[in-house]
Amino acid sequence: MNLSASLLVVAAVLASGLLIAGPALRRRYPVAWWLCLGFPAASLRVVRTWRPLMAGCGLAVSRKAALTVVSGLVGNGAPPPQPRVPRYGFIRPTRGGFWFLVRLLPGQVPEDFVKAAPAMAHDWEVHAVRVTTPKPGVVHISALAADPLKEPRAPKQRTAGRLLRVAVGVLESGAQWVIDLREVPHWLIVGATRSGKSTLINALVAGLARQRVALVGIDCKGGMELSLYAPRLSALATNRAQAVKLLGALVDLTLDRMALCRAARVRNVWGLPDEKRPVPVVVIVDELAELFLVANRSEKDEAQAAATALIRIAQLGAALGLYLVAAGQRVGSDLGPGVTALRAQLGGRVCHRVADPGTAEMALGDLNPDALIAAQSIAPEEAGTAVLASADGWDRARSHLVSETDAEAVAEEFAHLTPCIPELVEAVGGASVNDGPAVHFERLDGDAGTEG
Numbered sequence: 001m002n003l004s005a006s007l008l009v010v011a012a013v014l015a016s017g018l019l020i021a022g023p024a025l026r027r028r029y030p031v032a033w034w035l036c037l038g039f040p041a042a043s044l045r046v047v048r049t050w051r052p053l054m055a056g057c058g059l060a061v062s063r064k065a066a067l068t069v070v071s072g073l074v075g076n077g078a079p080p081p082q083p084r085v086p087r088y089g090f091i092r093p094t095r096g097g098f099w100f101l102v103r104l105l106p107g108q109v110p111e112d113f114v115k116a117a118p119a120m121a122h123d124w125e126v127h128a129v130r131v132t133t134p135k136p137g138v139v140h141i142s143a144l145a146a147d148p149l150k151e152p153r154a155p156k157q158r159t160a161g162r163l164l165r166v167a168v169g170v171l172e173s174g175a176q177w178v179i180d181l182r183e184v185p186h187w188l189i190v191g192a193t194r195s196g197k198s199t200l201i202n203a204l205v206a207g208l209a210r211q212r213v214a215l216v217g218i219d220c221k222g223g224m225e226l227s228l229y230a231p232r233l234s235a236l237a238t239n240r241a242q243a244v245k246l247l248g249a250l251v252d253l254t255l256d257r258m259a260l261c262r263a264a265r266v267r268n269v270w271g272l273p274d275e276k277r278p279v280p281v282v283v284i285v286d287e288l289a290e291l292f293l294v295a296n297r298s299e300k301d302e303a304q305a306a307a308t309a310l311i312r313i314a315q316l317g318a319a320l321g322l323y324l325v326a327a328g329q330r331v332g333s334d335l336g337p338g339v340t341a342l343r344a345q346l347g348g349r350v351c352h353r354v355a356d357p358g359t360a361e362m363a364l365g366d367l368n369p370d371a372l373i374a375a376q377s378i379a380p381e382e383a384g385t386a387v388l389a390s391a392d393g394w395d396r397a398r399s400h401l402v403s404e405t406d407a408e409a410v411a412e413e414f415a416h417l418t419p420c421i422p423e424l425v426e427a428v429g430g431a432s433v434n435d436g437p438a439v440h441f442e443r444l445d446g447d448a449g450t451e452g
Helices: 003-028 030-056 066-072 110-124 197-208 226-232 240-264 297-320 337-343 357-364 369-376 404-413 422-427
Strands: 097-103 128-135 138-144 165-171 176-180 186-190 214-219 233-237 281-286 322-328 348-351 385-390 393-399
Touching: 030 097, 030 110, 110 128, 110 138, 165 197, 176 393, 186 197, 186 297, 186 357, 197 281, 197 322, 197 393, 197 404, 214 226, 214 240, 226 233, 226 404, 233 240, 233 422, 240 281, 240 297, 240 322, 240 422, 297 322, 297 337, 337 357, 348 357, 357 369, 357 385, 369 385, 369 393
Parallel strands: 186 322, 186 348, 214 233, 214 281, 281 322
Antiparallel strands: 097 138, 128 138, 165 176, 165 393, 348 385, 385 393
8 A cells, every 4th residue: 555545544534533523522622623623614615605605695796798798708609707706815713713804896895795694604504704894995704603602601710810800701702701991991781681781790790809909889779789799899879869979989089099190290090109009999880770860859969960970980080990880771861961971981881682772872872883783683582692892893792600699609708808998988878888807908919810
């Protein structure tokens, strides 16, 4: 047996072994299965179907005018020329899919390929295809072999991770969904009942509870939601009157930190020496609408005071170590101009399934129309699935399943990290939320530990 025949036999044996072990390999090592078997097969389907797919979707262009073809070619017995199709580049694998670039033909626009995305997914036998535009004249086509949002797996977190950075779920691309308050300091989270909003907040609180940060809660529904994390909260307001006082104290805190930075001639708290840098504060507002709904004149004054304080915190807080996460079932312009002004300061947006289109419009409408359409298409059975958007773009994602019991246990476990900030405690009645001993951090440690 010569060398070429031996190589063929070895290749056949390896291929047969991979096919037999394929199902088990896919279950235990999905990434390895995809790179060894799934991706080569998908690449062959792309190559085989590209020309008929482009023709069927109206993306192929005739090389010559009809009269020239008839008189010059068909009349002479020659077959008509094949239509031109867009050229695609090298197909590159990802952990759960692939991507490549396509050069547009004259007269084509990216929207033509966006409309063809469902047909691409069916022909290539993949879960979904997304089309984006990295630069004029080129589209980026990415495909996902399976739905990574179906069963997201929470990573085992051994350390606190990088300061103010929490992995809360998984993106549709298969990458981790990370909320980094140092990069995007303020967030708006919306979603109807049982849409996954509370689960996302649980995941965020569970991650931040392990870090040396102060958590402050505002829950005007009597504290029914955020009181679960009471051992880890430095302060909790359970009605609007308390919320107004607490927000006022937070504004005063920002002014004090501003004076500290000015005296040290730095532009933000991260420029201060370690021994003078104050602890970061993350303010979590649950059910934002409760702060803005009014029934009489006195409530209107309270609502206006709360809105003004929230806007000031959002405007000044990022540089001074104060971060805002505002959540609600319904957030719309009908709640007053304060909501729209606040929305403009919240650079990160997360929209779960919502009960009214106005809430989705408020969350995503000013950032990306495609993200708005994707959010409005979330089905009731897709609990936990959300569309997140910022100035950098948008993506579909799903938060890790962190139950209230799990989040409560994490709050108890890390209660010893709760900083005592006297001015915030006094604002909500002079009693600390945490019944156990609280620690007053005089300085903020740098970014320590590895990512979980």
